[in-house]
Amino acid sequence: MLGLFAGVEFSLKEGIHILIVFDDKWYQGDTDNISKFLDKAFYGISNYDKPDYPNSKLDLKETVEALDEIGFDYFIALAHIDDRNGLFTVLQTKRCIY
Numbered sequence: 592m593l594g595l596f597a598g599v600e601f602s603l604k605e606g607i608h609i610l611i612v613f614d615d616k617w618y619q620g621d622t623d624n625i626s627k628f629l630d631k632a633f634y635g636i637s638n639y640d641k642p643d644y645p646n647s648k649l650d651l652k653e654t655v656e657a658l659d660e661i662g663f664d665y666f667i668a669l670a671h672i673d674d675r676n677g678l679f680t681v682l683q684t685k686r687c688i689y
Contacts, residue, residue: 597625604647
Protein backbone atom coordinates (compact mmCIF):
# COMPACT_ATOMS: atom_id res chain seq x y z
CA MET A 592 0.00 0.00 0.00
CA LEU A 593 1.26 3.45 -0.91
CA GLY A 594 0.22 6.62 0.90
CA LEU A 595 0.66 10.20 -0.23
CA PHE A 596 0.67 13.10 2.20
CA ALA A 597 0.72 16.85 1.77
CA GLY A 598 3.95 18.47 2.88
CA VAL A 599 6.05 21.59 2.70
CA GLU A 600 9.72 22.48 2.99
CA PHE A 601 10.71 25.89 4.25
CA SER A 602 13.37 27.76 6.18
CA LEU A 603 13.01 28.57 9.83
CA LYS A 604 13.96 32.03 11.06
CA GLU A 605 17.53 30.77 11.67
CA GLY A 606 17.81 29.49 8.09
CA ILE A 607 17.45 25.80 8.94
CA HIS A 608 15.36 23.93 6.37
CA ILE A 609 12.64 21.61 7.65
CA LEU A 610 10.03 19.37 6.07
CA ILE A 611 6.53 19.26 7.52
CA VAL A 612 4.25 16.38 6.52
CA PHE A 613 0.56 16.94 7.27
CA ASP A 614 -2.23 14.52 8.15
CA ASP A 615 -5.19 14.55 5.74
CA LYS A 616 -7.31 16.45 8.27
CA TRP A 617 -5.22 19.59 7.63
CA TYR A 618 -6.90 20.18 4.27
CA GLN A 619 -10.29 18.52 4.60
CA GLY A 620 -13.41 20.53 5.27
CA ASP A 621 -13.99 24.24 4.78
CA THR A 622 -10.59 25.51 5.97
CA ASP A 623 -7.20 24.96 4.32
CA ASN A 624 -5.24 24.71 7.56
CA ILE A 625 -1.92 24.28 5.77
CA SER A 626 -2.32 27.73 4.20
CA LYS A 627 -3.48 29.08 7.56
CA PHE A 628 -0.24 27.85 9.14
CA LEU A 629 1.92 29.21 6.27
CA ASP A 630 0.18 32.60 6.49
CA LYS A 631 1.21 32.78 10.16
CA ALA A 632 4.76 31.57 9.51
CA PHE A 633 5.32 34.14 6.75
CA TYR A 634 3.10 36.99 7.99
CA GLY A 635 4.24 40.24 6.41
CA ILE A 636 6.72 38.53 4.07
CA SER A 637 5.78 38.94 0.42
CA ASN A 638 6.55 36.33 -2.25
CA TYR A 639 7.49 33.68 0.29
CA ASP A 640 6.53 31.01 -2.23
CA LYS A 641 8.88 32.23 -4.97
CA PRO A 642 12.68 31.96 -5.37
CA ASP A 643 14.81 33.09 -3.49
CA TYR A 644 12.60 31.67 -0.80
CA PRO A 645 12.87 33.81 2.35
CA ASN A 646 13.12 32.47 5.89
CA SER A 647 9.90 32.29 7.89
CA LYS A 648 9.31 34.47 10.93
CA LEU A 649 9.24 31.44 13.24
CA ASP A 650 12.04 29.50 14.91
CA LEU A 651 11.63 25.77 15.53
CA LYS A 652 9.88 26.18 18.89
CA GLU A 653 7.47 28.78 17.50
CA THR A 654 6.79 26.57 14.47
CA VAL A 655 5.82 23.62 16.67
CA GLU A 656 3.61 25.91 18.79
CA ALA A 657 1.86 27.27 15.66
CA LEU A 658 1.28 23.75 14.32
CA ASP A 659 0.03 22.49 17.67
CA GLU A 660 -2.35 25.45 17.92
CA ILE A 661 -4.19 24.24 14.80
CA GLY A 662 -4.50 20.83 16.40
CA PHE A 663 -4.03 18.20 13.68
CA ASP A 664 -1.28 15.58 13.40
CA TYR A 665 1.94 16.41 11.55
CA PHE A 666 5.52 15.22 11.28
CA ILE A 667 8.67 17.37 11.11
CA ALA A 668 11.93 16.21 9.53
CA LEU A 669 15.14 18.17 9.19
CA ALA A 670 15.85 18.63 5.49
CA HIS A 671 19.29 17.88 3.99
CA ILE A 672 21.00 18.31 7.36
CA ASP A 673 24.52 18.39 5.94
CA ASP A 674 23.85 20.90 3.12
CA ARG A 675 24.36 24.68 3.39
CA ASN A 676 20.80 25.23 4.73
CA GLY A 677 20.81 22.15 6.91
CA LEU A 678 21.03 21.87 10.67
CA PHE A 679 24.74 21.05 10.90
CA THR A 680 25.96 23.93 8.74
CA VAL A 681 23.61 26.57 10.14
CA LEU A 682 24.41 25.66 13.75
CA GLN A 683 28.16 25.98 13.11
CA THR A 684 27.72 29.74 12.76
CA LYS A 685 24.73 30.41 15.06
CA ARG A 686 23.74 29.59 18.56
CA CYS A 687 20.19 28.34 18.98
CA ILE A 688 18.71 27.70 22.40
CA TYR A 689 15.51 25.70 22.83
